[in-house]
Amino acid sequence: MVDRGLVEARGGGKGRTWHLTAAVYRELREPAAYVRVHGFDQAQQEQMVLSYVAAHGQITRGEAADLCSLSPDQASRLLRRLARDDGPLVASGSRRWTAYTHRA
Structure with a gap:
């Protein structure tokens, strides 16, 4: 199916x-569906998380995973990246109960 251009991989391991590939969605006359399925790039995911925190005060890993259509591990990496020393978010709590808020 990959060789025929019907499906493509995202991620690894x-x-x-x-x-489905963009060509398949074009044939189905649903090009916007490809963008929704294919996902967002890293900058868009970061902006979505920051907008969510601005609107709701905090975000958890599960909320970030749902918001950005990511796996829990991918959401954790995204949130940790945003909560680095110079990042816009700060983590509070531990493990499953960690919530991320805007840095003061």
Whole structure:
């Protein structure tokens, strides 16, 4: 199916997922559906998380995973990246109960 241009991979290893190619969505006359399925780039994911925190005060890993259509591990990496020393977020709590808020 990959050789025929019907599906393409996203990610690698255990986190690899498969979805239909842009050409298939064009044939189905649903080009916007490809963008929704294909996902967002890293900058868009960061902006979505920051907008969510601005609107709701905080975000958890599960909320970030749902918001950005990510696996829990991918959401954790995204949030940790935003909560680095110079990042816009700060983590409070530990493990499952960690919530991320805007840095003061």
